[in-house]
């Protein structure tokens with residue numbers, strides 16, 4: 036415990052008013068990852084309200100003359116969890132994070148040891164540095180840590196409570212069940228799809244591996260300029276260089292912005308080495324500023340078998356009473372008109388992807404005559420791989 040100086044009568048009054056104020060705002064909603072700091076000591080008059088504008092939810096708080104705003108791209112659920120910089124024990128219980136521990140307070144890396152020889156396993160290692168046995172895939176190991184699972188479970192519990200309050204508990208469960216069966220879908224342009232399925236002696240490798248090999252050039256844009264840093268924040272110690280990306284999908288469709296052809300990957304070819312992550316890392320790092328020596332807060336990634344839980348934790352605000360299975364695909368992948376508007380749960384697949392991993396391709400017949408000839412070849416190659424083709 037931190038030693039606190041004795042409170043003066045004025046401070047006591049401020050504490051009381053902060054409490055009164057907190058008591059009066061049950062109309063603001065309970066957000067899970069919302070470390071909202073209320074500088075209670077600045078003044079006595081406080082107000083808060085929510086606005087909805089341009090797909091952004093804006094929470095405005097006025098403390099005396101100081102205006103604070105916080106933006107959210109998702110609707111806030113039914114109550115705000117407030118972490119005031121005051122003695123927590125004096126606050127009404129419902130304003131404290133459930134279980135007393137906030138997931139965004141835990142940022143340190145959890146160390147794992149080899150089950151066989153107990154040697155500490157470096158974060159990025161594929162095999163034990165002590166005994167050489169397979170240590171599993173680093174991204175899966177990272178998602179399988181106790182603190183990650185507990186934080187995710189806490190989010191799911193919160194999602195269930197919030198959905199119950201809104202009268203759609205069953206719909207949320209149905210969504211979770213559907214998402215537990217979702218598939219990994221990659222999206223590619225025509226030429227990339229052709230190249231991928233034309234040669235069974237080659238596998239698809241990560242963006243970073245292609246750049247290293249000199250077969251791909253980073254583009255002069257803000258995304259490629261920052262890609263290494265952002266991806267490396269989510270999968271540190273160089274693990275990101277091994278990762279290939281897909282999106283969780285319920286209907287074989289991926290994020291259209293990235294290309295015309297949606298490639299569903301066979302579950303058995305990726306499930307052991309795939310983990311799932313909350314959203315596009317660029318969006319995530321925008322919402323959760325991570326200090327230079329910090330780490331991604333736990334609860335935003337999951338192993339492949341637990342992908343349904345991550346979907347529930349993230350997307351519960353979008354579930355409505357009366358929704359059915361037909362509504363779920365558009366909730367899991369929200370199509371945007373620019374890459375930054377699209378929202379999806381990212382699948383992180385460790386290592387190369389062989390053409391045999393393709394289960395299904397959805398895409399249009401090309402409009403140019405020359406491309407239609409190539410399309411025939413692509414379809415033939417896909418059929419030879421045992422993959423389904425859905426032309427549309």
Ligand SMILES: [Zn+2]
Nearest residue numbers: 149152163166
């Ligand atoms: Zn070992």
